[in-house]
Amino acid sequence: MTETAGTRLICPLTATNAEDLRADMHDARAAGADCVECRLDYFAKPFAPGDLAGLLADAPLPVIVTVRPRRQGGNYDGPEADRLALLAAATDLPGVLAVDCEEDVPPAQRPAGPTILSHHDFETWPDNAAGLWKALRVQSPYVAKLAAKGTCPEDAFAALQLARQAEGKGIALAMGEAGLPSRILAGKVGAWGTFATLEPAKRSAPGQPSLAEMLDLYRFRTLGPDTAVYGVVGCPIGHSMSPAIHNAAFAAAGLDAVYLPLRVEPGPENFRRFLDAALGCDWLGLRGLSVTIPHKENALAYVGERFCDELAVRIGAINTVGLDAGGQLRGWNTDYAAALDALCAAMGIQREDLAELPVTVLGAGGVARALVAALAQYQADVTVCNRTLSRGRQLAEEFGCRSGSLETAETTATEILINCTPIGMFPGVVGCPVEHLPPGVRVVFDTIYNPLRTRLLELADRAGCTTVTGLDMFVGQAVGQFKPWTSRPAPVEVMRQAVIDRLAT
Ligand code: NAP
Numbered sequence: 001m002t003e004t005a006g007t008r009l010i011c012p013l014t015a016t017n018a019e020d021l022r023a024d025m026h027d028a029r030a031a032g033a034d035c036v037e038c039r040l041d042y043f044a045k046p047f048a049p050g051d052l053a054g055l056l057a058d059a060p061l062p063v064i065v066t067v068r069p070r071r072q073g074g075n076y077d078g079p080e081a082d083r084l085a086l087l088a089a090a091t092d093l094p095g096v097l098a099v100d101c102e103e104d105v106p107p108a109q110r111p112a113g114p115t116i117l118s119h120h121d122f123e124t125w126p127d128n129a130a131g132l133w134k135a136l137r138v139q140s141p142y143v144a145k146l147a148a149k150g151t152c153p154e155d156a157f158a159a160l161q162l163a164r165q166a167e168g169k170g171i172a173l174a175m176g177e178a179g180l181p182s183r184i185l186a187g188k189v190g191a192w193g194t195f196a197t198l199e200p201a202k203r204s205a206p207g208q209p210s211l212a213e214m215l216d217l218y219r220f221r222t223l224g225p226d227t228a229v230y231g232v233v234g235c236p237i238g239h240s241m242s243p244a245i246h247n248a249a250f251a252a253a254g255l256d257a258v259y260l261p262l263r264v265e266p267g268p269e270n271f272r273r274f275l276d277a278a279l280g281c282d283w284l285g286l287r288g289l290s291v292t293i294p295h296k297e298n299a300l301a302y303v304g305e306r307f308c309d310e311l312a313v314r315i316g317a318i319n320t321v322g323l324d325a326g327g328q329l330r331g332w333n334t335d336y337a338a339a340l341d342a343l344c345a346a347m348g349i350q351r352e353d354l355a356e357l358p359v360t361v362l363g364a365g366g367v368a369r370a371l372v373a374a375l376a377q378y379q380a381d382v383t384v385c386n387r388t389l390s391r392g393r394q395l396a397e398e399f400g401c402r403s404g405s406l407e408t409a410e411t412t413a414t415e416i417l418i419n420c421t422p423i424g425m426f427p428g429v430v431g432c433p434v435e436h437l438p439p440g441v442r443v444v445f446d447t448i449y450n451p452l453r454t455r456l457l458e459l460a461d462r463a464g465c466t467t468v469t470g471l472d473m474f475v476g477q478a479v480g481q482f483k484p485w486t487s488r489p490a491p492v493e494v495m496r497q498a499v500i501d502r503l504a505t
Contacts, residue, residue: 036063049090122175219258229286245475317370385409387406412438
């Protein structure tokens, strides 16, 4: 068995019996892991040192043996002497790369062979992480491991910084959703290893991605010190399709770049702390961000109005941040541009041709605001129809438009109808914001992209209208981000297919 040169992709195995564990070892190898961590504390029955040789004979991958006690977040609650005897026996076996021993075991009782000296904290990222790390490394001739709960991407950056310092002899991970960058970028900073599971149900710690995600989505094998880093900032972020779109685009364009989900809790102070930290890590190589709810306004405030596009400032929100050649942060709103372009392409017109055209916009939230501002900019004749009248009126007045109730949309003559409400969106797919189309309508644009054909668009099809889907807008806003980030044309079809594939899963 040959050992990996770079950062190891370690698959933790949490089977409860020998037969399943051996099957999982083979599955881990087939799925692309470099080694497995056999978590013997998950076994249903007590495990004796004499059983180890049989269990690990002909293991298809190098093995790390771990018997995590309850006090460090594991399942083992038997006698400590038996546990340590098991670890000591494991170090002598062929195929065992290392054993994992917790740093609270007294030095004299630790196994003699290659040992990952570990510390876990499932509650919080420790204030004294640097001190803890130093102590772990001093005591650990082989590998030091710190795994602690991360509550923000800054904790992940702190973990990566620790792993970097250890120069190939450290594993430092921030657990949980916000800590995911520490797992994905472990290879960028030369960590000894990072963990990825066979499937979500077989996770041994919060936030572990699957092997398939690591290898196919994040292209773990290609990540190195020079990899450019991008990501989407929002909260919640787990559902975002942006990592699927942009990683597929980077792969298709052959770029050394990766795109991460970045969970930042609501609040301008959290956004500021995150971006200050990210830009402060020169080794991170942050090159650009997508920004989604609830940080679009915070991003505009951070970047500064004079460095954002004019209409984005009027809208009061940006969804894209990038760095220009001089290192200056810049902000754009590609949502409105994507919506306008999708609409104009479907109608076969230029933006300027929107002047005087009657348009009804349903909704007065963030998406409606971007569209109303953009349509008003091109002098379309806009009516905002919203459930909460006062909110619709306020938006309309700000951009010199008319307003009405959602119900009046059905009787107000218009040429273009645009739905910016979530009515009809998955899982409420039977919903439709209007029962009848307004008189005179020729074009119907539903900004919803899940499902691709909403009830509203079906109604429009039956009436012979031109239809525009939310998919066109969604792909368009991502395409609009790729260009300023990379100065290259975006692989539009690859990006569109990535969304369609994700929607199908
Ligand atoms: P938002 O800020 O929460 O605004 C939602 C708007 O819809 C509000 O005006 C709200 O009316 C109205 N609304 C919500 N539920 C309603 C209901 N049951 N009946 C009547 N009106 C209702 O949301 P947003 O960020 O603007 O997003 C709106 C939609 O745009 C999303 O649902 C999504 O499908 C779509 N979207 C598309 C893209 C894309 O790229 N294609 C991107 C983002 C979003 P009140 O003012 O009365 O609350």
